[in-house]
Amino acid sequence: MNKGFNGIYIASDNIVCGSIREAGIDTDKIVWAPDLLSLGPVLPPSEPQHSISRRIFWNDFHGSLFDTSIMPDAYEAMCNAIDKFARADEIVIWAGPSMDEQLFFVWCVAVLL
Numbered sequence: 001m002n003k004g005f006n007g008i009y010i011a012s013d014n015i016v017c018g019s020i021r022e023a024g025i026d027t028d029k030i031v032w033a034p035d036l037l038s039l040g041p042v043l044p045p046s047e048p049q050h051s052i053s054r055r056i057f058w059n060d061f062h063g064s065l066f067d068t069s070i071m072p073d074a075y076e077a078m079c080n081a082i083d084k085f086a087r088a089d090e091i092v093i094w095a096g097p098s099m100d101e102q103l104f105f106v107w108c109v110a111v112l113l
Contacts (some may be wrong), residue, residue, distance in 0.1 A: 005029075007090035008081065012074065012104045016094045031081040033074040033108070074104075078111050085112065 010031045011017050017032045054073065085091060091112065095105035 005090070006088060007092055008084050008088040009092045009094060010078075010108055011094040012101065013094070013096075020094070028084070031077060031084065033077040033104075074107075075111065078108070 008029055008031055009020050009025065010033055011020065012032075012034050014032065014034065017030055020030055021027060093105055093108050095101040095108075
């Protein structure tokens, strides 16, 4: 990758994020916006209870596999990276051909608008 690249990479998959890091990309240039529900992330909920319910689901479903407390909600991760996006000349969204990743791509565009 070009050392002069002033951009941000967005990915919903931690394997993709790991591959980006392995390529020597500074972790400050990666925004991990995971949402492991089958249909991809959602836009901000109208009720805080919605986010709490999703976190409970993640813990119940994935808690035996890994520490879900380190998993940011996808929308929270994007909001926390607003300053990074503002300074970037380019934003690269990593999305594959699966339905959840295609929905993630469209969702990222909606959030960034």
